Structures are given as C-alpha cells and as structure tokens.
Amino acid sequence: MEFAPVASSRFCGICPITHASASTDSIERALGITPPKDGVVLKHLCNMGNKLHSHPLHQLLILPDFAKDPNAALAATVRIQKMRKIGQNIVDITGGEAIHAPNIRIGGMKTNISEAAKRKILESLKAYEPIMKENNEFLLKIFQASDVPEKLGVHNNELMATDLHYGNADLFEQEYFYRFSEVTPRSFYPKPEVGEEACGTAPLIGGKAVEGGPKARMTRFAGFGAKDCGKFDPKGAMAINIARVLEIPLTLQKATELATQLDTTKPTMTKPPEAGGDGQRLGVGPQEAPRGVNVHVAKVKEGKIAYYNCLVATTWNILTIGKACEGQHYKWAEHVVRAYDPCVSCSTHLIVVDEDGKLVAEDTI
Amino acid sequence: MAFGKYKEVMALKAKDAKVTGVAQDGGVVTSILCYALEQGVIDGALLAAKSDTPWLPKPVVATTKEEIIAAAGTKYTISPNMSAIKSAAREYALDKIAIVGTPCQIYAARKMQLYPFGARHIADKIALTVGIFCTENFSYAGLKTVIEDHCKVPIESVTKMEIGKGKFSVKGAKDVAIPIKETHKYEQDGCHVCSDLTAEFADISTGSIGTPDGWSTCFTRTTKGSDLMKKALAAGLFEKKEMAEFAAPMGLAMLEKLETGKKDKAKKTVADRTALGLFTTPGIVY
Numbered sequence: 342m343e344f345a346p347v348a349s350s351r352f353c354g355i356c357p358i359t360h361a362s363a364s365t366d367s368i369e370r371a372l373g374i375t376p377p378k379d380g381v382v383l384k385h386l387c388n389m390g391n392k393l394h395s396h397p398l399h400q401l402l403i404l405p406d407f408a409k410d411p412n413a414a415l416a417a418t419v420r421i422q423k424m425r426k427i428g429q430n431i432v433d434i435t436g437g438e439a440i441h442a443p444n445i446r447i448g449g450m451k452t453n454i455s456e457a458a459k460r461k462i463l464e465s466l467k468a469y470e471p472i473m474k475e476n477n478e479f480l481l482k483i484f485q486a487s488d489v490p491e492k493l494g495v496h497n498n499e500l501m502a503t504d505l506h507y508g509n510a511d512l513f514e515q516e517y518f519y520r521f522s523e524v525t526p527r528s529f530y531p532k533p534e535v536g537e538e539a540c541g542t543a544p545l546i547g548g549k550a551v552e553g554g555p556k557a558r559m560t561r562f563a564g565f566g567a568k569d570c571g572k573f574d575p576k577g578a579m580a581i582n583i584a585r586v587l588e589i590p591l592t593l594q595k596a597t598e599l600a601t602q603l604d605t606t607k608p609t610m611t612k613p614p615e616a617g618g619d620g621q622r623l624g625v626g627p628q629e630a631p632r633g634v635n636v637h638v639a640k641v642k643e644g645k646i647a648y649y650n651c652l653v654a655t656t657w658n659i660l661t662i663g664k665a666c667e668g669q670h671y672k673w674a675e676h677v678v679r680a681y682d683p684c685v686s687c688s689t690h691l692i693v694v695d696e697d698g699k700l701v702a703e704d705t706i
Numbered sequence: 707m708a709f710g711k712y713k714e715v716m717a718l719k720a721k722d723a724k725v726t727g728v729a730q731d732g733g734v735v736t737s738i739l740c741y742a743l744e745q746g747v748i749d750g751a752l753l754a755a756k757s758d759t760p761w762l763p764k765p766v767v768a769t770t771k772e773e774i775i776a777a778a779g780t781k782y783t784i785s786p787n788m789s790a791i792k793s794a795a796r797e798y799a800l801d802k803i804a805i806v807g808t809p810c811q812i813y814a815a816r817k818m819q820l821y822p823f824g825a826r827h828i829a830d831k832i833a834l835t836v837g838i839f840c841t842e843n844f845s846y847a848g849l850k851t852v853i854e855d856h857c858k859v860p861i862e863s864v865t866k867m868e869i870g871k872g873k874f875s876v877k878g879a880k881d882v883a884i885p886i887k888e889t890h891k892y893e894q895d896g897c898h899v900c901s902d903l904t905a906e907f908a909d910i911s912t913g914s915i916g917t918p919d920g921w922s923t924c925f926t927r928t929t930k931g932s933d934l935m936k937k938a939l940a941a942g943l944f945e946k947k948e949m950a951e952f953a954a955p956m957g958l959a960m961l962e963k964l965e966t967g968k969k970d971k972a973k974k975t976v977a978d979r980t981a982l983g984l985f986t987t988p989g990i991v992y
C-alpha cells in the first residue's frame with residue numbers, strides 16, 4: 342500500500358502534493374487510522390505551500406492574455422517567481438521534496454521539522470505577503486481592463502467544494518459521494534465521436550458535470566460573488582481567475598496559522614498496521630487541489646491495495662470546461678480553458694475545424 | 707604534487723579548553739566549525755556523533771556549538787554523514803551546510819555539486835567541507851573485533867582510540883596498543899582502492915599525521931577555506947606553528963610517506979583486481 346501515494350503523486354508535476362495527500366488520506370480511512378495532530382498540521386501546511394506556488398504558476402500562464410505592457414508583465418513574472426520560490430521551499434521543508442514529496446506517508450508525515458525550520462517558514466510567509474499584495478492588485482486591475490466578454494464561460498453546473506483549504510472527507514461523503522456516478526465520455530458527450538476522442542472517464546454528481554476549484558471553494562466558504570467580480574459574471578470563467586487571486590491571501594493566512602500551531606517536538610506519524618485493512622471498507626480522500634477536487638478512493642486488504650480509483654481535479658472539470666466554451670466566438674475558447682487549468686494541452690494549443698473538418702484556425706501560446 | 711592542491715599548510719592547536727578537552731588532536735574541526743557558525747558562514751554541520759551503541763557513530767545535523775562540541779573526537783568506523791544532508795536541507799531548512807567527512811565523503815559532496823541529480827536544492831547549500839585525514843576505515847563489526855578480540859578490552863569501556871606510530875591503541879578498562887598490521891584484515895574493502903589520504907577536495911583538511919600529540923596538520927585548499935582559516939587565526943582561535951618546525955621523519959615527510967604508501971597500495975590493489983578480471987572504476991587511483 343505504501344506504493345500508492347508514491348505512484349499516484351506522479352500523475353502530475355505541478356500538484357503532486359495533493360495526490361500524495363489524497364492517496365494517504367483515502368488509505369488511512371480505509372485502514373481506520375488517524376495521524377497524530379501535528380502530522381495532520383504538517384501535511385496541511387505542505388499543501389498550503391503547494392497552493393502558494395501553484396496559484397502563482399497558473400497566473401504566469403494567463404499573464405500574456407492580460408498584461409499587454411511588457412515591462413509590467415516582466416515585473417509580474419518576477420513577483421510570481423518569488424512567490425513560487427517561497428511556496429516550493431515550504432513544500433521542500435515539510436514534504437522533503439518540492440515535487441513528489443517523500444515525507445507524505447500513510448499515517449502522517451515521515452518526520453517533523455526543526456524549530457528553526459518552522460521559524461524560517463513563518464519568516465518566508467511574511468515576505469510573501471507584500472509581493473502577493475502587489476501582484477494581486479495588478480492582476481485584478483488588468484483583468485477588469487481586458488476586453489474578455491463579461492459573460493464568457495457562464496454555466497449552470499453545480500459547484501463542488503468540500504473545504505476552503507484542504508479537503509473534507511466527511512462532507513464529501515455526505516453531500517456528494519452518494520450522488521456520484523461515472524460514465525464513459527462516449528455516453529456523456531452529445532456527439533459520440535467527441536466522446537471517443539476523449540480519454541478517461543466522466544465523473545458526475547447527480548448525473549451532471551460539476552466544477553471544482555477556486556471559484557467553487559470561494560463561493561461556498563468565503564462569500565465570493567458578484568461584489569468581487571466587477572464587470573464579470575460571477576458564474577463565468579473570469580470569476581475563476583478572480584477567485585484564484587482572492588484565495589491566495591486566505592491560503593497565506595491558513596499557512597501562517599498552521600505553521601504557528603505546529604509543535605515541532607511532537608510525533609507526526611502513526612505507523613500503519615502492516616497487514617491492516619479488511620478489503621471492504623472504502624476510504625475516500627478528497628483534496629482541494631489548486632484547480633479542483635482531487636478524489637482518491639481505496640480499499641486495503643492485509644496491507645495491500647485491493648481497489649483504487651482516482652478522479653483528479655481536471656477529470657471532473659473537463660466536462661464543465663467544454664460546456665463553458667460554448668456560446669462565444671472560438672477565439673475566446675482558450676481563455677476559458679486556461680481559467681480552469683494550465684496543464685491540459687488545450688490550454689496551450691488550439692485548433693478550430695469547421696463542420697467539414699477543414700482547418701479554420703490554429704494557435705499555440 | 708604531494709597532498710593535492712592546497713594554499714597553506716600549518717600545524718594548529720585549538721586554544722579553547724572546552725574543545726581541546728574533547729577533541730581527538732588539535733581540535734581543528736570542532737573549533738573551525740564553532741567559529742564558522744558564530745560568523746554565519748554556516749548554519750549547521752553534518753557530523754558523526756555518538757549513538758547509543760558504544761563507538762558506533764551516527765550522522766547528525768548539528769546546529770549549535772554545544773552539539774558540535776558533543777560530536778568531537780574521531781570514530782574509527784564509517785559514519786554515513788552524507789546521508790543526513792537531505793534532512794539538513796529539508797526539515798532543518800539549513801541554507802549553509804558544513805560537511806565534515808572522510809576524503810571519500812568529500813568526493814560525494816563534490817560530485818553532488820557537480821551533477822546534483824536527485825539532490826535538487828541541496829548541493830547549492832553546501833557552504834563548507836572539512837575533510838579528515840584517513841588511512842583506512844573499519845566496519846563496526848571489524849572495529850569491535852579489533853577492540854574486543856585483539857586488544858581484549860570491552861568496547862563499552864573504551865574512552866579513546868588512536869592510530870599512530872604503527873600502533874592501534876585504545877584507552878579503556880586497560881590501555882592496550884597492538885601493531886597496526888593486526889588490524890588490516892578488518893579494513894573496509896573499498897578503502898583498499900582509495901588513494902586520498904589528505905582529503906584533497908575539501909575546503910580545509912586536517913588530521914594528526916605529521917604533528918606531535920595535541921596538534922593537527924591542517925591544509926587550506928580553496929579560497930573559501932583559506933579565508934575562513936585566516937579569520938579564525940586572526941581571531942586567536944589557534945596556536946600555530948610552521949610545518950617546517952617538525953623535521954623529518956616527522957612533519958610533512960611523514961605525511962608524504964604515508965600518503966605515497968596509500969596511493970601505491972591502491973594502485974597495486976587496482977592492478978591485482980584488474981588482473982583477476984574484476985571491474986575497477988576507471989581513474990580511481992591517481
């Protein structure tokens with residue numbers, strides 16, 4: 342079972358931390374064990390570090406869409422890289438590696454950090470704040486000044502969020518999991534040939550596609566809405582970009598709370614029973630990854646994985662992304678995709694074909 | 707050139723009684739580390755400290771003077787100090803790490819700096835390397851056999867051990883010295899193809915060979931090592947003598963003789979192994 346978080350964290354090089362966390366959480370629930378309090382705090386802190394670097398990275402991707410002045414764009418890039426460095430460093434310290442952190446274990450975190458390391462984290466979070474403030478002001482301004490259609494990406498799909506910061510398995514089970522179903526993309530998309538091109542699976546809640554990520558979290562847990570969006574529709578794609586900006590200070594605050602709370606003298610691991618697991622109990626580990634809800638589910642039998650399934654953030658969102666692209670000129674489609682996700686290939690590559698399959702436009706960022 | 711590249715060589719003895727009381731010889735390593743820590747040149751060090759098992763060292767990340775002093779003294783069995791470097795850079799969040807190690811461990815550090823695969827954000831944090839002269843090393847089981855079977859002293863009673871003047875000597879329940887020859891068969895096999903006695907790639911390297919009891923021979927090899935040593939000398943940390951004061955067969959003549967012996971032995975072992983058709987790392991002896 343130890344291999345599951347190691348393997349599944351390799352789904353992604355940008356948010357491996359949330360995969361390792363969702364994986365270990367699901368296995369812990371399947372085994373019926375809980376990590377010590379400081380193990381939980383440290384794991385959460387590691388995830389906040391990941392978000393503090395991953396959100397700015399996403400902003401780097403959308404920067405060329407909005408920052409038209411090259412000097413301003415360069416200044417923003419420098420700020421973003423500084424923020425990313427701090428976020429990554431927090432993951433380095435808490436997780437043992439900024440990418441594919443080996444300290445995230447079934448039962449908690451492999452090792453606690455030193456008091457000096459904790460102090461360094463708190464200092465770096467302080468240094469993050471003014472850079473973030475300047476960058477956020479800049480981004481919100483250029484968003485509002487852009488000519489992106491105000492209703493771009495508006496849809497009525499349900500928003501799915503389990504927590505503002507980390508992920509709440511109880512809430513997920515109570516509100517979403519019992520309504521969950523999974524179908525093939527072929528049966529989901531109105532045109533089978535579209536579904537046949539898609540890979541993976543189509544996860545649904547109540548038979549419909551959902552949206553997770555900053556807009557969903559901020560709407561549900563932080564009162565995000567029209568008041569924050571200026572000229573843009575709070576149900577649209579630009580609202581995601583805005584929510585992401587506004588989420589960073591809350592993540593920063595949470596990270597500071599967690600680091601302050603951490604007792605560096607206490608254990609961080611509950612050793613999992615070597616031959617634990619009855620093969621029946623389904624452990625669910627939903628994680629509020631930077632861009633959506635990342636759900637791992639596992640059953641463990643005598644220390645070995647008996648069943649495993651992962652529904653990663655973009656697997657949920659991609660169904661909604663398609664919907665959100667409808668109804669506007671195709672030139673805006675890539676803006677929609679980029680608002681959701683920087684890693685799907687369609688956020689950086691666009692081809693438009695007409696009904697006869699003739700190429701109309703092509704673009705790469 | 708004998709002893710590899712270096713800038714200065716000198717005989718040193720630490721003045722701090724706290725250090726000389728616990729150190730193996732001149733207390734160079736302990737003193738220079740404490741000084742580097744005070745001056746902010748380093749913010750921690752990888753050292754071989756005492757573990758619960760007598761004379762089995764364990765690698766530690768020391769971040770205070772007290773921890774550095776507590777780890778003083780030579781342990782005649784390998785302590786995988788480099789294995790703690792990731793911990794130092796991660797959960798200790800150190801930015802300026804000192805590494806104290808045998809010549810082979812200094813190689814590891816330098817290789818890590820040259821091509822830091824698997825050592826992301828680690829190699830760039832190595833701020834100082836202090837190498838310790840090494841003629842050969844024992845596995846723990848080998849060391850225990852030498853002490854308990856050959857010297858007939860219970861290992862837990864041993865307070866100090868030393869190699870010098872052709873003898874392996876222990877102080878403990880009784881003081882015993884045996885000819886060093888008796889210990890050769892317990893050496894680590896890898897040491898037989900090792901040609902570095904004086905830690906030729908460290909910033910500073912030091913050891914007892916060549917100087918009288920209570921003193922250490924010390925090379926500064928890099929600008930970093932030399933600058934640090936100059937400051938430490940100016941701050942009055944050490945008594946210093948020129949190596950020329952120790953005439954042959956002592957002094958550098960003795961060190962050179964042992965160094966040549968080690969290099970020759972390594973060359974011979976490599977030739978023997980090659981003759982047997984065994985693989986030997988190309989360029990391992992020089």
Ligand code: SF4
Nearest residue numbers: 810840842843897900
């Ligand atoms: S003799 Fe060489 S290989 Fe053996 S411990 Fe010393 S430096 Fe390392």
